[in-house]
Amino acid sequence: MAINHLKDESIDKRSPVPMYYQIMRQILDKIQRGEFAVDSALPPEQELAKTYKVSRMTVRQAIVELVNEGILKRRKGIGTFVAHPKIEQALSRLTSFTEDMTLRGMKAGARVISFEEIVPETSIRKTLGLGAGDKAFECVRVRLADGEPMALETTTLPVSLYPQLARQDLENRSLYDLLAERCGIRLDYAMQSIEPTCASSYEAALLHVASGAPLLLMHRISYNQETHAVEHVKSLYRGDRYKFMIELRRKPSL
Ligand code: GLP
Numbered sequence: 564m565a566i567n568h569l570k571d572e573s574i575d576k577r578s579p580v581p582m583y584y585q586i587m588r589q590i591l592d593k594i595q596r597g598e599f600a601v602d603s604a605l606p607p608e609q610e611l612a613k614t615y616k617v618s619r620m621t622v623r624q625a626i627v628e629l630v631n632e633g634i635l636k637r638r639k640g641i642g643t644f645v646a647h648p649k650i651e652q653a654l655s656r657l658t659s660f661t662e663d664m665t666l667r668g669m670k671a672g673a674r675v676i677s678f679e680e681i682v683p684e685t686s687i688r689k690t691l692g693l694g695a696g697d698k699a700f701e702c703v704r705v706r707l708a709d710g711e712p713m714a715l716e717t718t719t720l721p722v723s724l725y726p727q728l729a730r731q732d733l734e735n736r737s738l739y740d741l742l743a744e745r746c747g748i749r750l751d752y753a754m755q756s757i758e759p760t761c762a763s764s765y766e767a768a769l770l771h772v773a774s775g776a777p778l779l780l781m782h783r784i785s786y787n788q789e790t791h792a793v794e795h796v797k798s799l800y801r802g803d804r805y806k807f808m809i810e811l812r813r814k815p816s817l
Contacts, residue, residue, distance in 0.1 A: 583621045657752060683699045
């Protein structure tokens with residue numbers, strides 16, 4: 564459905580705030596008020612330029628900014644659409660992808676891209692407390708929410724902890740459920756880092772984003788109740804679909 568009832572909006576051309584920025588804020592406001600609904604097409608650049616009495620270049624700049632923020636989405640050869648709101652993910656609890664999606668009423672999925680027995684690189688071996696020749700399973704999975712790729716995860720698990728693990732165990736299944744049910748492993752806590760990065764062409768193809776699109780790179784090391792590291796995970800989350808939330812508390816003494 565296209566948005567076709569754009570009111571005659573005006574922007575202040577004498578304002579020190581750039582014109583593209585004012586247009587961007589107006590479009591954003593219409594999205595937030597539900598005037599521009601999720602999945603509806605934005606009016607063509609030409610029409611927006613006429614409405615705001617600016618050049619198409621200025622309108623394009625506003626649209627590019629909103630696309631970069633994941634608020635608008637371009638569909639090749641079709642147009643620009645209002646994107647689904649990002650998934651808000653709290654970072655204060657050790658949860659699984661499956662739990663996170665279930666909480667939002669979405670169906671979690673996992674497509675196994677590869678599953679191999681390897682000797683991990685030194686830093687991962689050290690993290691997992693493995694010796695020089697010790698082996699681990701390395702599993703690469705695309706994580707899906709209602710069938711849409713959200714993240715690409717490379718999980719390394721010591722073979723000694725999960726000797727019977729097989730590729731099909733992780734296909735469309737929760738690793739954490741498996742660890743608890745099959746191996747009796749109860750996770751206790753994890754250390755996790757987050758960094759920005761860009762999608763390589765390989766990652767982009769698996770995540771259905773453009774090559775170079777923004778991603779959030781996370782490393783997680785999870786520990787059991789005996790403080791043994793039981794998984795090392797490198798995750799790449801789609802920057803256009805995720806927003807991470809952290810609660811900050813001020814100490815009474817500050
Ligand atoms: C999240 C975390 C991963 C973890 C995974 C387990 O995606 N980023 O570090 O391995 O959850 O999820 P599940 O139990 O659904 O396989």
